[in-house]
Amino acid sequence: MSAVSDEPGRARGWAAGLLRWFSLRLRLMLVFGLVALTAAVSASAIAYWLNRDAVLTRTQDSALDEFRKALKDDTDPLPSLPTCSELREAAGRMADNTQKYEVLLITRTKDAGSCPAASDKDLFTLDVVPSSLRRAVDEKRPVGKGNTSPYHLYWQRITLGGTPYLVGGAKVNGGGPTGYMLKSLDTERQDLNSLAWSLGIATGLALIGAALLAQAAAATVLRPVQRLGEAAHRLGEGHLDTRLQVSGSDELANLSHTFNRAAERLQKRVAELSAREASSRRFVADMSHELRTPLTAITAVTEVLEEEADSLDPMIAPAVQLVVSETRRLNDLVENLMEVTRFDAGTARLVLDDVDVADQVTACIDARAWLDAVELDAARGIVAPLDPRRLDVILANLIGNALKHGGSPVRVSVRTDGDELLIKVRDHGPGIPEDVLPHVFDRFYKASASRPRSEGSGLGLSIAMENAHIHGGDISAANSPEGGAVFTLRLPMDASRIASDEAEDERDGSPGTERDDGGAKDKGKGTGKGRDEEGRP
Amino acid sequence: MTNVPFLLLIEDDDAIRTALELSLSRQGHRVATAATGEDGLKLLREQRPDLIVLDVMLPGIDGFEVCRRIRRTDQLPIILLTARSDDIDVVVGLESGADDYVVKPVQGRVLDARIRAVLRRGEREANDSAAFGSLLIDRAAMTVTKNGEDLQLTPTELRLLLELSRRPGQALSRQQLLRLVWEHDYLGDSRLVDACVQRLRAKVEDVPSSPTLIRTVRGVGYRLDAPQ
Numbered sequence: 139m140s141a142v143s144d145e146p147g148r149a150r151g152w153a154a155g156l157l158r159w160f161s162l163r164l165r166l167m168l169v170f171g172l173v174a175l176t177a178a179v180s181a182s183a184i185a186y187w188l189n190r191d192a193v194l195t196r197t198q199d200s201a202l203d204e205f206r207k208a209l210k211d212d213t214d215p216l217p218s219l220p221t222c223s224e225l226r227e228a229a230g231r232m233a234d235n236t237q238k239y240e241v242l243l244i245t246r247t248k249d250a251g252s253c254p255a256a257s258d259k260d261l262f263t264l265d266v267v268p269s270s271l272r273r274a275v276d277e278k279r280p281v282g283k284g285n286t287s288p289y290h291l292y293w294q295r296i297t298l299g300g301t302p303y304l305v306g307g308a309k310v311n312g313g314g315p316t317g318y319m320l321k322s323l324d325t326e327r328q329d330l331n332s333l334a335w336s337l338g339i340a341t342g343l344a345l346i347g348a349a350l351l352a353q354a355a356a357a358t359v360l361r362p363v364q365r366l367g368e369a370a371h372r373l374g375e376g377h378l379d380t381r382l383q384v385s386g387s388d389e390l391a392n393l394s395h396t397f398n399r400a401a402e403r404l405q406k407r408v409a410e411l412s413a414r415e416a417s418s419r420r421f422v423a424d425m426s427h428e429l430r431t432p433l434t435a436i437t438a439v440t441e442v443l444e445e446e447a448d449s450l451d452p453m454i455a456p457a458v459q460l461v462v463s464e465t466r467r468l469n470d471l472v473e474n475l476m477e478v479t480r481f482d483a484g485t486a487r488l489v490l491d492d493v494d495v496a497d498q499v500t501a502c503i504d505a506r507a508w509l510d511a512v513e514l515d516a517a518r519g520i521v522a523p524l525d526p527r528r529l530d531v532i533l534a535n536l537i538g539n540a541l542k543h544g545g546s547p548v549r550v551s552v553r554t555d556g557d558e559l560l561i562k563v564r565d566h567g568p569g570i571p572e573d574v575l576p577h578v579f580d581r582f583y584k585a586s587a588s589r590p591r592s593e594g595s596g597l598g599l600s601i602a603m604e605n606a607h608i609h610g611g612d613i614s615a616a617n618s619p620e621g622g623a624v625f626t627l628r629l630p631m632d633a634s635r636i637a638s639d640e641a642e643d644e645r646d647g648s649p650g651t652e653r654d655d656g657g658a659k660d661k662g663k664g665t666g667k668g669r670d671e672e673g674r675p
Numbered sequence: 676m677t678n679v680p681f682l683l684l685i686e687d688d689d690a691i692r693t694a695l696e697l698s699l700s701r702q703g704h705r706v707a708t709a710a711t712g713e714d715g716l717k718l719l720r721e722q723r724p725d726l727i728v729l730d731v732m733l734p735g736i737d738g739f740e741v742c743r744r745i746r747r748t749d750q751l752p753i754i755l756l757t758a759r760s761d762d763i764d765v766v767v768g769l770e771s772g773a774d775d776y777v778v779k780p781v782q783g784r785v786l787d788a789r790i791r792a793v794l795r796r797g798e799r800e801a802n803d804s805a806a807f808g809s810l811l812i813d814r815a816a817m818t819v820t821k822n823g824e825d826l827q828l829t830p831t832e833l834r835l836l837l838e839l840s841r842r843p844g845q846a847l848s849r850q851q852l853l854r855l856v857w858e859h860d861y862l863g864d865s866r867l868v869d870a871c872v873q874r875l876r877a878k879v880e881d882v883p884s885s886p887t888l889i890r891t892v893r894g895v896g897y898r899l900d901a902p903q
Contacts, residue, residue, distance in 0.1 A: 491849050505860065
């Protein structure tokens with residue numbers, strides 16, 4: 139269930155991580171790309187415009203120069219009022235040139251008023267010539283200082299049917315005909331277009347190069363960052379010996395160095411703390427151990443005293459009773475302490491047996507004479523491999539706690555929920571205060587300072603919890619909406635998976651001799667959960 | 676066997692030894708005591724007790740070793756007195772041949788109950804015999820022979836075999852066996868059964884690693900089969 143609910147969260151985290159990585163990479167690539175684009179585009183644009191200007195100017199100048207010369211040379215022999223055909227011949231002569239331009243000559247003629255004579259009548263008519271150009275050509279300027287002739291040569295670039303053309307025009311000074319030229323700039327345009335293409339491709343290549351460079355730069359920056367991230371993750375998982383390789387002396391190396399130092403300090407600190415904790419645990423273990431010996435002697439003797447209590451002096455009998463009952467309490471306390479230290483040291487083991495849960499609960503209640511105070515709601519036939527002794531400890535603590543603090547009737551229900559065993563212990567007391575609820579499983583936690591000296595050791599619920607954990611289960615405490623506290627014990631139905639193989643090895647390994655037996659057992663322990671084996675003599 | 680059980684208590688701690696001796700005597704036992712394993716073994720040879728209560732932590736040879744040495748020659752019942760926190764101790768103790776164990780600090784009543792339960796295992800109760808292949812169980816003489824040869828079984832092993840042989844082909848759970856053989860309450864330690872079954876197999880099976888008589892029934896317990 140938890141795995142399913144984790145799924146979107148993990149996906150979200152993954153996506154966020156991806157976005158984070160991408161955004162850094164993307165940002166770098168974007169910056170590199172922009173720089174490359176700006177540089178390439180501006181360089182290309184400048185190159186293009188310079189080239190264009192140079193090419194057009196050169197073509198233009200040579201065409202116009204030739205036109206001017208031809209106009210002068212070819213119209214000179216014409217009479218002042220030439221015929222249309224004469225004019226057409228002149229135009230044809232002029233059009234026969236190296237620059238491959240068409241010519242249109244216009245003048246007043248003998249036969250008609252005006253005759254436009256074109257070398258290529260289909261292409262070049264007077265309509266092609268823009269009116270502004272015609273006006274400029276026809277305009278007579280006053281001759282004076284700085285202006286030697288009344289008419290000048292003018293030109294303009296136009297587009298005809300998608301092809302660029304140069305149109306130039308001039309009036310022959312001294313009342314000659316007006317001549318226009320039309321030169322196709324298609325070749326130039328093609329040249330410039332291919333230049334533009336080349337520049338575009340160059341820009342594209344520059345962009346790709348920039349992207350690759352950005353990628354490389356990102357990798358050099360991001361890979362160490364990623365390594366650092368992984369190392370931090372490992373460190374967070376508890377691998378305190380994680381260190382980074384420091385190479386170079388840049389900021390990243392500096393960071394790695396700092397990381398290593400921090401990890402080292404952390405490791406040292408944790409080692410110190412765990413050593414301190416281990417020694418205090420060892421102290422508790424040793425202490426409870428040492429308490430056991432005198433307690434064994436005292437326990438054996440108090441029983442003798444107890445049996446004799448009736449025949450003792452009535453003044454002394456209560457004292458004997460007190461010694462007996464307190465010895466028992468002390469016994470319980472030491473027993474619980476030992477149990478706790480066993481869990482802390484990791485030497486606690488599961489001894490699984492197939493248990494009918496309902497029988498077990500009944501037996502637990504019966505053994506403590508709680509039958510009258512406990513309502514049992516359990517279906518028979520729920521059999522699970524559990525440690526009967528540990529289950530009894532859990533049940534005794536939960537039910538005992540409910541009876542002590544909640545009051546009867548205590549209701550115990552046994553259910554199965556999928557592959558989990560669910561045992562609920564509900565009392566009808568005042569419930570547990572909200573601020574106490576999170577601490578009920580703490581060791582020696584007292585609900586209130588004013589609470590009378592508890593009959594328990596203060597370890598009961600904590601031990602119950604540990605016993606649930608060793609089964610791979612859990613206990614939760616809550617208040618029922620109908621009043622009273624509810625403790626819910628969840629145990630896996632197949633705790634055998636949690637228990638190491640050793641139990642099965644011991645049980646079914648069918649070892650033949652004592653020697654084989656030991657071998658099988660040792661193997662079982664080896665494959666166990668790496669528990670502490672120090673206790674073995 | 677006299678009516679008053681004669682126990683040998685091997686315990687190094689003076690206070691515990693004195694207290695347990697006092698307590699057990701009051702429960703009606705005759706008690707001999709020894710402070711070390713070596714002394715205990717010597718006393719065992721001289722006085723022939725009915726049962727040994729053996730502390731695990733002993734100076735010199737420890738309780739496990741004492742147990743092993745006794746088992747080499749003797750099948751008399753042994754109850755281990757363990758104070759060690761590790762569960763491993765129990766397993767080692769059971770493997771070295773102990774019949775039962777109690778954890779310190781032990782109440783005299785509990786120890787007494789265990790002692791009496793162990794002693795009861797040697798008492799005969801029926802006058803018939805049963806055969807399982809080459810294995811012959813004579814309930815009248817309380818002896819087990821294999822191929823006509825006497826098998827040396829401890830009272831616990833014998834009782835376990837008797838309980839299984841009384842219900843041939845029927846699987847008995849560990850908890851059932853604990854009640855029947857060890858007379859434990861519902862919280863019996865199933866490792867007692869497992870350890871005893873293994874010791875018993877070592878004695879009665881032809882090939883103890885592939886048992887044909889005492890079979891393991893997974894998820895249930897053990898069963899005694901007549902071999903085909």
